[in-house]
Amino acid sequence: MSMTGMAVPLSAGERVSFHDEQARRRRGTWRLAAICLAIAATMGLVTGAIAGPFVMLSLGGILNLIAALGIFPQAANDAAVGIGQWAAAKLDLLGLVTDNLDKLETWHDHTVMAERLADLLPAFLPGLALSALLWIGFQRLARRDGAEDLAEALRARPPRPGDLEEKQLSNIVEEVAIAAGLPAPRVLLVDSPTVNAAAIGTSHDHATLLVTRGLLDTLSRDETVGIIGHLVGSVGNGDLAVMRSLVAVFQVKGFFLTILDLPFRWSAWKALASLGTVVVHPNPAPARVAEALHSVEAGLSTDATEEINRNLSEGRFKTLRLILMFPLLLVMLIAIMQKLILQLWTLFFLGWPLAALWRTRRYLADSTAVQLTRNPEALESALGKLGSIPEGGEARDYLFVHAAGHDTGPNAKGFSTRRGIADSIQPSLAARVGRMKAQGSGLVGWTNRITPGRVLGYGVLSLILGPLVGMILVLVGMLTAGTVVASLSFGLVVTAALLT
Amino acid sequence: MSGWLVLVIVAVAVLYPIYLYNGLVTLRNRVRNAWSQIDVQLKRRYDLIPNLVSSVKGYMAHERGIFDTIVSARDRAAAAGSNVPARAAAEEALGRSLHSLFALAESTPELRASTNMLALQEELGSTENRIAFARQHYNDAVLAYNTALETVPSVFVARAFAFRPDALFETNEAVERQPVAVTF
Structure with missing residues (x-):
């Protein structure tokens, strides 16, 4: 290649077409989704240790009820007793496993142990199956709420057709929807001076875009087109369904914790009641559905723990209540252990890939916006002007175009752009602007090249963090194993005792 | 065992072409x-033109010729129907004459204010964007469809059921391809 024909050389940077960027982010989605699923399934094993016996017990109870009503009394009773005996057998097996844990010496011991563990696995299956069903159910339920509560919390209003800026926004949304081949989403305006926007709704046929008035006042027409391109691209890529499936994981965990909390806090009953109402109701109001889902999610929060603490330590008849609760002490212990494990696993293992998955979806929507508008420069400059979440939207911050809690701004360099990598559900603006540059001008300010300094830095960091991470892994692993054994043995003892 | 294997192979041999055929039909419908x-967006532009002409005409009585050009370009575009190359050419001509109308309006102080x-102007600008985006979407759809028609494995199904490739919506006018001459 001759040098004479070359134009002004661009500064060294990576250039990528939006097709390649999208393919990369789609692959990333699958990879991270697989990791999340694996971790969630392992967490499901812990939940299954208590949910499995719970399902068996409920099934046995229903069979006993059927027998009491006089429908095939013999067969129903036999089936209930059969479930109880099965639980008892699994309990014996669990005893064998735990007793022999410290006697693993020869190869034979290990194979026997592996066989016993495999035999024990069916005890978790009812719980895992119930978790999977609940996961699907919660997603279906969340389809009904469509995050409408966010529009209410922000007091969003329809655009005024007389206002030129707002008329322009409606035009832009219709234009971009045409580019995406989607029906034009509904547009609502939020009277807030911050520059931000969000997409809510149930599917790409019923989506709503929330745009702040500050965005209209600050961004040019082309920049607004870029942001709307991101939102419409996100809706078209199915992010609403992705988000529902991620949140449903926590709703399933919250549901089980709410059931375990039933004897100890009044709000657990209320949460289940409101959930039951919206499930039974043929056409519940979106706000009611959102409220019910939030109250189930609250089972995971520290507020629930605090309420239990208050119930045990304050108010009248304290001693009487403590005596009444005494037989339930084991249930409480199991509930606390389960909650602890859920929080530890979310913090150490599930949070990272989950946040990374959502960040990947943001990059995907960014490059979809490039595909729709073919104007990466406009989106790049628009990203640089984005601001905080408008007041009232904090609970649903992940739905906004930009929500990094501790972002260092679009001009950050080096390691500071990596801050918040563990918990930030949105990529830093600097990283997003960098990807926009790679899809546009190719003039990249900083790149992720391997330099001796970086290698040394990461080496020292891993030397310090390595043992720490190892310790955390061992500790969490032991706690998890303990919780599984305690939950399973408690659940199986109760099931076996009540059903046989 | 081998009976099962044969069954699975036969099932795949039947179902996979069905899957490919359905994929091609989906792309064609897209x-x-x-x-x-x-078409919808071009119609929107036709509907806006009388409105535009009537509100501008009073100020620009001396520019008779441009209105005639716009109206005749509109009629030619409407006549072209769904013949893709002819339609594309007529729409290009209409778009250009609208642009020159706006350039003239810019130079009329009463109109600019x-x-x-x-x-x-926002409405018509938005319509131009919609047409451009609709074209882009159409071309993307045609690209995906034509690529599927020519690539393995769907090419075999396409040949068997005589799927025809579609034409891209492109500018054929030589004027559009010329470099723009700018004089100061």
């Missing part, structure tokens, strides 16, 4: 839908 979208004109 192209048709994208074309109808262009009028809010009515600003709103109309």
Whole structure:
């Protein structure tokens, strides 16, 4: 290649077409989704240790009820007793496993142990199956709420057709929807001076875009087109369904914790009641559905723990209540252990890939916006002007175009752009602007090249963090194993005792 | 065992072509839908033109010729129907004459200041964007469909059921391809 024909050389940077960027982010989605699923399934094993016996017990109870009503009394009773005996057998097996844990010496011991563990696995299956069903159910339920509560919390209003800026926004949304081949989403305006926007709704046929008035006042027409391109691209890529499936994981965990909390806090009953109402109701109001889902999610929060603490330590008849609760002490212990494990696993293992998955979806929507508008420069400059979440939207911050809690701004360099990598559900603006540059001008300010300094830095960091991470892994692993054994043995003892 | 294997192979041999055929039909329908979208947007532009002409005419009585060009370009575009290359050429001509109308309006001070004109300009600008986006979407759809027609494995199904490739919506006018001469 001759040098004479070359134009002004661009500064060294990576250039990528939006097709390649999208393919990369789609692959990333699958990879991270697989990791999340694996971790969630392992967490499901812990939940299954208590949910499995719970399902068996409920099934046995229903069979006993059927027998009491006089429908095939013999067969129903036999089936209930059969479930109880099965639980008892699994309990014996669990005893064998735990007793022999410290006697693993020869190869034979290990194979026997592996066989016993495999035999024990069916005890978790009812719980895992119930978790999977609940996961699907919660997603279906969340389809009904469509995050409408966010529009209410922000007091969003329809655009005024007389206002030129707002008329322009409606035009832009219709234009971009045409580019995406989607029906034009509904547009609502939020009277807030911050520059931000969000997409809510149930599917790409019923989506709503929330745009702040500050965005209209600050961004040019082309920049607004870029942001709307991101939102419409996100809706078209199915992010609403992705988000529902991620949140449903926590709703399933919250549901089980709410059931375990039933004897100890009044709000657990209320949460289940409101959930039951919206499930039974043929056409519940979106706000009611959102409220019910939030109250189930609250089972995971520290507020629930605090309420239990208050119930045990304050108010009248304290001693009487403590005596009444005494037989339930084991249930409480199991509930606390389960909650602890859920929080530890979310913090150490599930949070990272989950946040990374959502960040990947943001990059995907960014490059979809490039595909729709073919104007990466406009989106790049628009990203640089984005601001905080408008007041009232904090609970649903992940739905906004930009929500990094501790972002260092679009001009950050080096390691500071990596801050918040563990918990930030949105990529830093600097990283997003960098990807926009790679899809546009190719003039990249900083790149992720391997330099001796970086290698040394990461080496020292891993030397310090390595043992720490190892310790955390061992500790969490032991706690998890303990919780599984305690939950399973408690659940199986109760099931076996009540059903046989 | 081997009986099962044969069954699985036969099932795959039957189901996979069905899957490919359905994929091609989906892509073809997407192209048709994208074309109808262009049509909708072009119709929107035709409907805006009388409105535009009537609100500008009073100020620009001396520019008779441009209105005749716009109206005749509109009629030619409407006559071209769904013949893709002819339609594309007629629409290009209409778009160009609208652009020159706006350039003239810019140089008329009374018009530049009028809010009515600003709103109309936004509407027409938005319509131009919609047409461009609808074209882009149509071309993307055609690209995906034509690529599927020519690549393995769907090419075999396409040949067997005589799927025809579609034409891209492109500018054929030589003027558009010429470099723009700028004089100061």
